[in-house]
Amino acid sequence: xxxxxxxxxxxxxxxxxxxxxxxxxxxxxxxxxxxxxxxxxxxxxxxxxxxxxxxxxxxxxxxxxxxxxxxxxxxxxxxxxxxxxxxxxxxxxxxxxxxxxxxxxxxxxxxxxxxxxxxxxxxxxxxxxxxxxxxxxxxxxxxxxxxxxxxxxxxxxxxxxxxxxxxxxxxxxxxxxxxxxxxxxxxxxxxxxxxxx
Numbered sequence: 001x002x003x004x005x006x007x008x009x010x011x012x013x014x015x016x017x018x019x020x021x022x023x024x025x026x027x028x029x030x031x032x033x034x035x036x037x038x039x040x041x042x043x044x045x046x047x048x049x050x051x052x053x054x055x056x057x058x059x060x061x062x063x064x065x066x067x068x069x070x071x072x073x074x075x076x077x078x079x080x081x082x083x084x085x086x087x088x089x090x091x092x093x094x095x096x097x098x099x100x101x102x103x104x105x106x107x108x109x110x111x112x113x114x115x116x117x118x119x120x121x122x123x124x125x126x127x128x129x130x131x132x133x134x135x136x137x138x139x140x141x142x143x144x145x146x147x148x149x150x151x152x153x154x155x156x157x158x159x160x161x162x163x164x165x166x167x168x169x170x171x172x173x174x175x176x177x178x179x180x181x182x183x184x185x186x187x188x189x190x191x192x193x194x195x196x197x
Contacts, residue, residue: 002114002134004032008054009043011076011184013147019158024076026183029140030058031132033112036066039087040130040140041183045079052083067111071142071183072127073097090117092126104128120144120173122166123157129173136178143183144169151180151190 011027025047029040037060043051055061065087070078073095081089081098090111093103107128109117114133121127123143130140144166146157151174156166173180174190181187 001112002031002033002132004030005132005134005138006030006032006058007181007187008039008058009047009050010186011043011146011182013184021158024184026071026077026142027140027181027185028054029181030055030060031115033114036112037064038067038069038111038115039065039084040069040181041071041077041142042068042080042084044076048080048083051080069111069117069128069130069140070095070098070101071129071140071144072124074124074143077142077183092119092128094126096126118172118176120169122162122164122169123160125161127169129169131176137176138179138181138187139173139177140181141173141183145173145180145182146184147182148180148185148188150182 008028008030014023026041026043028043031038062083063086065084068087068089070091089101091098091101093105107119116131117128120129132138143157145151156163160166
């Protein structure tokens, strides 16, 4: 059962005038249950100190993290995996970058009460989103929905392997979520009626 959900650092994207991504850092989410400290994504390698400082503010160290969930295998989301020597790591079975991970093949996959993984391909073949049932239904979307503007304008992530599947995955999330925690933006509430028309 979830006790707390905390955004340790919202993600961001920096683009050139032409729209080329110059820098990308993922949202880092701490989920605390009665028995576990869980991180969803660890951001880019350059964020190691930011991650350490954010954990320290919560009176935690790298060794206090029990579980890490990778939304997909891109380096701006998994760059600090090696810092967590004792954590169980969960990822999609198609994620080839995290060798030590428990590879999930059957979805939905339940981590524990209130935490479930679903497939949301489109941005990448190995994209998953995390459903967090607390006082509302939160969905940590990874780069299925990297920015709020992607959803508002129904634009798939600029980097995608299949734009049609990406939009299908975005729709899937809107049917579930009260709050979306995007891969590179601040969390936002949604009104399901706006998306179910």
